[in-house]
Amino acid sequence: MKRLIEFWPILKRLSKYVNPYKKQLILASFLLLSGSISEVLGPILISYSIDNILGKHQLYFMTISIVIILFIILQILSVFFNYFQGILFNKIAVKVVNKLRQDVMYAALRQPISTFDSQPIGQMISKVTNDTEVIKELYDTVAPTLFRSGILIIVILFAMFTLEWHMAMIALLILPIIITIMLFYQYYSTPLLRKMRYYLSDINNKFNETINGMNVIQQFRQEYSFKEKIQQSSYLHYASRMKILRLDGFLLRPLLSLISTIILCNFIFLFIFFPIKIFEVGILYAFITYLGRLNEPLIAITIQQSVFQQSIVAGERIFSLIDSPQQKYGKNKNLLRSGKIEIKNVNFKYKNSKQNILKNINIYIPSKSFVAFVGDTGSGKSTLANLIMGYYPINNGQIYLDNTSINLISHTVLRKNILMVQQDPIVLSDTVFANIALGRNISEEKIWNILDTVYLSSLVKSMSKGIYSLLGEEGNNLSVGQKQLLAIARILVSYPKILILDEATANIDSGTEQLIQKTLLSIRKNCTLIIIAHRLSTITEADLIVVLKKGEIIESGTHKKLLNKKGVYWQMYKCQISKN
Structure with missing residues (x-):
């Protein structure tokens, strides 16, 4: 709970970026809900068929055909709804990240020069590229997965209680255990994720320095030294990543699968100890199926915690840039009349x-x-x-x-x-025209006049496309x-x-x-x-x-x-x- 309170301001701010797409979000959520319901209704239909058709030997062709057709329709609907909800969620995520990336880039452009005196360029590039990409996963993976998993859990539990409440109560034992595991996972993974993001920024910064300073590095034969520096940063990032993977490997699927197996064994014991047909074969089949399906959304929720926390950490870094104090200028907009x-x-x-x-x-x-x-x-x-x-x-x-x-x-x-x-x-790695105009509205004629003034017209005329010739990166030609x-x-x-x-x-x-x-x-x-x-x-x-x-x-x-x-x-x- 403490962590959720700590994350809430960042999460709330990130959620505001979805406001312009509320209608699409509601439609995507409806499709996701419909897909989940269609998926859960399948085992109920099979359970009914086992107990009331196979169990009673009422093997009529028409009845069995209707059950098969209904089951296939439910599966097709589930695939249809899940496909389109995935497309919609991804579309919203791409639009949101595009807006967020623009905000971050605009904030970087408005930074005072003093910021660039002290902050490595690679770290800022990491915020604009890597961090925004991590946040994209919050919208197209984490949110839909959490929503879908939550809906599946609710619908599965409702179906379980409808079929047999004794077994449903046993199945509920898994929830507090899962919540405890999630809290442990969150506590130990958050500092590791912060370190991992820092090391990734450090790698980007070192790559940026190495590539920009390649001439000096090769001139003084420092290739091995810089290679070691990058290896060190890469190793620290790798070590943090491995710690998270070990945490995932221990606390997630193996442990949750073990808990699900223990609860499944309890179902079998119940089936043995109650011979008076309280539990029928169809109900046992449905519960085994639901327990397997209940395990998946719970694992998905726990796994998404890792991505969720990475997104929050990335959000902290991005908003620290967006909220960083801008240099204050005056409000006098009168043009200078002289250069005194x-x-x-x-x-x-x-x-x-x-x-x-x-x-x-x-x-x-x-x-x-x-x-x-x-x-x-x-x-x-x-x-x-x-x-x-x-x-x-x-x-x-x-x-x-x-x-x-x-x-x-x-x-x-x-x-x-x-x-x-x-x-x-x-x-700029652009045309001669673009390098001179820099976005300003100017005619070709004026460009040529300027080139004459600075004695560059003969050079530009010798280029293949004149003022529309591309200059190399950083003007290396x-x-x-x-x-x-x-x-x-x-x-x-x-x-x-x-x-x-x-x-x-x-x-x-x-x-x-x-x-x-x-x-x-x-x-x-x-x-x-x-x-x-x-x-x-x-x-x-x-x-x-x-x-x-x-x-x-x-x-x-x-x-x-x-x-x-x-x-x-x-x-x-x-x-x-x-x-x-």
Whole structure:
């Protein structure tokens, strides 16, 4: 009972997904009930025939023919009803899981960036795929099985009491024993099932890491090491699964079959000790048949406990994702009129970090200006860019965009007015057109104009299907520079007020860098441009260069001014020049 109370909130919430399909559920339940009744009426008909036709030697052709025809009709009806109820229940289950999967995926899409900093991607994928598939079994297997088994038990017990109540009372002895076994099974299996789901998520996560990092793994000859890690996770999952199977093997069919055999022996003893025809042969046949059929739904109910608990555990994991706090954005939906940025006294640290990543940052960036952030690795450049993007809430200090606090601006306005090109841009395994449009309504002509602007038109024209040519997974048929130009092409569909390039030219050749520089010159006329620079040669024309070190601004000014100062920036620039 305690477990049921614990599971009830999850079960209640999962059951709400069935509400739109109440009519189909009622029809499926009616068919299931009809199939169960048809199945139970068969032994009653045979019992009647044994006692009143065979026992009394009234072997008339017409009577026997009617009994046979009725029995066959009952079996056909049972098959018919059970077939269609199975189809209906599965149809409802697929629709419900489809909606649940959409909700989970939408929740994953709305997660704040900080969630992905700490949670392995494989675990989230497991929630969207494996956990929803487990819940599907709740609707298409567990619920119909429990309902059908419950109906069968009630109808069989009713038939037993109608035929002979003494024997029915003996048969009832099996129920409290079964309930006790079910409680034991639930108590010991629940923690094992939770572990098994965790280990499965861990396996998915390790596979995801291994496949994504295959180049590094093979380069450093770590195949055996990663193989051992996956084997360890697989073994833990296997060990948990084996414990559940041992539990099933002991507490379910063998034990229940033994109990049914003992009760059957009691029936035979009763038949021996009462020679005055209280128990007739037909009734004994019916009770033997019913006891066998009563055993099956009881075993089915006990077996479904395992799937039921897996579904509840999966439901807990899914709803933990759906209910996880979303990042709060403002409600101001006024579009930014300019790309002016003011950063005042901003201090910031990540969720699990003890020290501030950024310390007392103050920067003024006029609209349509060109600003560069430079500094050593870990100096806070990308973190500052992420704060301007609105990826993390600001709790200490303020960032103003067009004189409005970023905490007051709506998510829609932020995403429409501020865009970022990252060092490793994501390329979808889709067409060139889809990769640039990203679901936005845009004409082919505009796509070609954009491709001209980013110097990719000749490349795309050389492809077999032009803008409708498929790009490989993660754009593996494009060079690093071409990926960067493709990412910039996305920006040009609708010019933002603020554009951030995070080390966008760090890993490209000088020729592609010049193409990107030409593209950026045209973009500068329409928006504020912020570049996180690795190559200082790309930012010599910047209106403002901000030098960061350990989260603090140590220098700022134009390229010429900073060189004359002969400080940290001068040393960095001199070092790069000497290398070239």
